[in-house]
Amino acid sequence: MKLGIFGFGVVGQGLYHVLQQSNSIQAEIEKFCIKDITKPRSLDKALFTDDKNELLHNDKIDVIVELIDDAEAAFEIVKEAMNRGKHVVSANKKMIAEHLEELLELQRKNKVSLLYEGSCCASIPIIRNLEEYYDNDLMTSLEGIFNGSTNFILTKMINESASYENVLKEAQDLGFAESDPTLDVEGIDARYKLCILLYHAFGLITNPDELFTLGITKINTFDIEFAQKNNYEIKLIARGKKVGDFIDATVLPTFVHQSSILAQTKNEYNAVILESAFSESQFLYGKGAGDKPTGSAVLSDISALGYGYRYEYKKASRTNNFALHEDFEMKVYVRFKDQHPNESDFIEVVEKYSGPDGNYWIGYVSRQKMKDAKWLEIPDLNVIALG
Amino acid sequence: MKLGIFGFGVVGQGLYHVLQQSNSIQAEIEKFCIKDITKPRSLDKALFTDDKNELLHNDKIDVIVELIDDAEAAFEIVKEAMNRGKHVVSANKKMIAEHLEELLELQRKNKVSLLYEGSCCASIPIIRNLEEYYDNDLMTSLEGIFNGSTNFILTKMINESASYENVLKEAQDLGFAESDPTLDVEGIDARYKLCILLYHAFGLITNPDELFTLGITKINTFDIEFAQKNNYEIKLIARGKKVGDFIDATVLPTFVHQSSILAQTKNEYNAVILESAFSESQFLYGKGAGDKPTGSAVLSDISALGYGYRYEYKKASRTNNFALHEDFEMKVYVRFKDQHPNESDFIEVVEKYSGPDGNYWIGYVSRQKMKDAKWLEIPDLNVIALG
Incomplete structure (x- = not known):
């Protein structure tokens, strides 16, 4: 070659x-x-x-x-x-x-x-595994941490009780975050990767813009303290899940329990959890960004071309293809200062807290409704998914 | 089909x-x-x-x-x-x-x-990844926890300061260990897997008996306390490593630092870490035994046969094949009661401890010499690799 x-x-x-x-x-x-x-x-x-x-x-x-x-x-x-x-x-x-x-x-x-293995989670051979090893229609879900910069920031915020602004600055100084970090911190980079993986996992073609995405820029020390008190870490989780004939796919800051394997994925590392019918979950972990991890993925692709390898997109060639769907209920933590959403914006509010440093509600919302909800734009309001 | x-x-x-x-x-x-x-x-x-x-x-x-x-x-x-x-x-x-x-x-x-993906670490698609993704000659090492029963036992021993005998009994009651646990606890099961993986990773064909192996049966509460005091876990680590034109391959109980990713691999889980030139290490994790994980690997193999898949054993078809080699120095912890090895059995002894509950030496030994060493058979003597 x-x-x-x-x-x-x-x-x-x-x-x-x-x-x-x-x-x-x-x-x-x-x-x-x-x-x-x-x-x-x-x-x-x-x-x-x-x-x-x-x-x-x-x-x-x-x-x-x-x-x-x-x-x-x-x-x-x-x-x-x-x-x-x-x-x-x-x-x-x-x-x-x-x-x-x-x-x-x-x-x-x-x-x-x-x-294009290097496009998703760098050194983790996720596309190749979806193509070859999980080549059948039994995969039920795929989720993970697909962005190293935000994971570095979130790890620091939780471990050092540091503010978003300070940690972002540190990440930029260390070269872990771009000078314009928007693509990373707004979840857009993770969304590109999710978009690519949804095709290899489920045969779903979708426009990245269609995937419901929230970033990490509004997380504050109140949220961090809530996480610490409840033994959570906050992670930016990209997830695609089969629900009947539909795919439920989101990129959301999410509270995950400290004991969970995703919570153990710290700093600039990426991780992917795959689940399929008949199998226990499978966990892949490695550096998700950087020159060497990306180079190693590119190298493996070059090597594969040497024996005529191409993606067969087996899931896409099936007849029973899946459609993206938004009509799902989800559990969220909504933290705010003075102005709050209406209770009618929720399916149900199950917890309410108010205190000198902030207030939060925990409850169930319809994703469909939330997608265009005006209350998401309330200043000092932040949403983090639960569970 | x-x-x-x-x-x-x-x-x-x-x-x-x-x-x-x-x-x-x-x-x-x-x-x-x-x-x-x-x-x-x-x-x-x-x-x-x-x-x-x-x-x-x-x-x-x-x-x-x-x-x-x-x-x-x-x-x-x-x-x-x-x-x-x-x-x-x-x-x-x-x-x-x-x-x-x-x-x-x-x-x-x-x-x-x-x-035969199901033969090694059950649900972890390790053979397929070695064959396809790490198909070039740049892999430098492969190590991991390949046996779920012993990992379950070791996790319990460390976390609950329990004795080997009690935990083995519990594992047997729970169905995690066979009524004759010899293959597991003597490291023989892990050795079979290492033997298979050495071929797919490096093209090395070897008789399982040739791989230097120590089991976990002699670990006692003194060893456990030593581990706890030093922030170690004890893991049965199978490892194959390229050293020049040779492969260094062993299955050994090993002290690993609590912060390391292998230490995080608890209970019946298996893990594999792959390293190659130009890439950061890659970590795969999943249930290493059990009916569903094994079934899932078997299913993926059946599915692969549907499109004519076969292992190409790319590394074995190379001309510069590797030989197994034993002439390596290794750092060990040797714990004993009354009778101890001679200092001349060591290249160097760097630490000596004696106390009411037991004694240990830490030092460097030649694997070659240790392989047939009589002192390994001293009653109440146990060897655990360090680092």
């Missing part, structure tokens, strides 16, 4: 070195395409170009490895590569989640393989 | 029911072969026979699922099935580990597939 690689960040550089070491992966890097050709590089200048066509139009290159940030630019590269009969490896979750149907069609039409 | 199943224990019964529920797995049970045909069964009598040839000589049956205890009887069944061109699914670790080379040859010669 001859590889053309877009991007020469740490993943690209690591790939170069590890491919030199491996005897089993028969892949050679033909060229890197980079933005700034004038910047000094650690490798021979002849390996670099800033002209994408030098890779895309090069017939010697069989595989394009796309490692750039910009999802739209990545999509254009990937599309052209596939239309030119090249296989593609990508770790771009936004690009995959937003263009899934087109990417499926491009694979079919051009008879090429697109692999 | 038409299945012939040997054994109608809980796994066989569960398989029957789950195959009824699944639309995606196109497999039908043709017949069960059981020992006692007179025993009343929950299904139609016509589904049962006590004549193995009714399955093995039946041309309608494409797949034999072997779920019996007796490893030698299982091997005869599996061999004949494969020689008759049938694919085989088995969960019999002893049979696989002891007959690996013959089974490889039978697969090659008859062009059939033999799958």
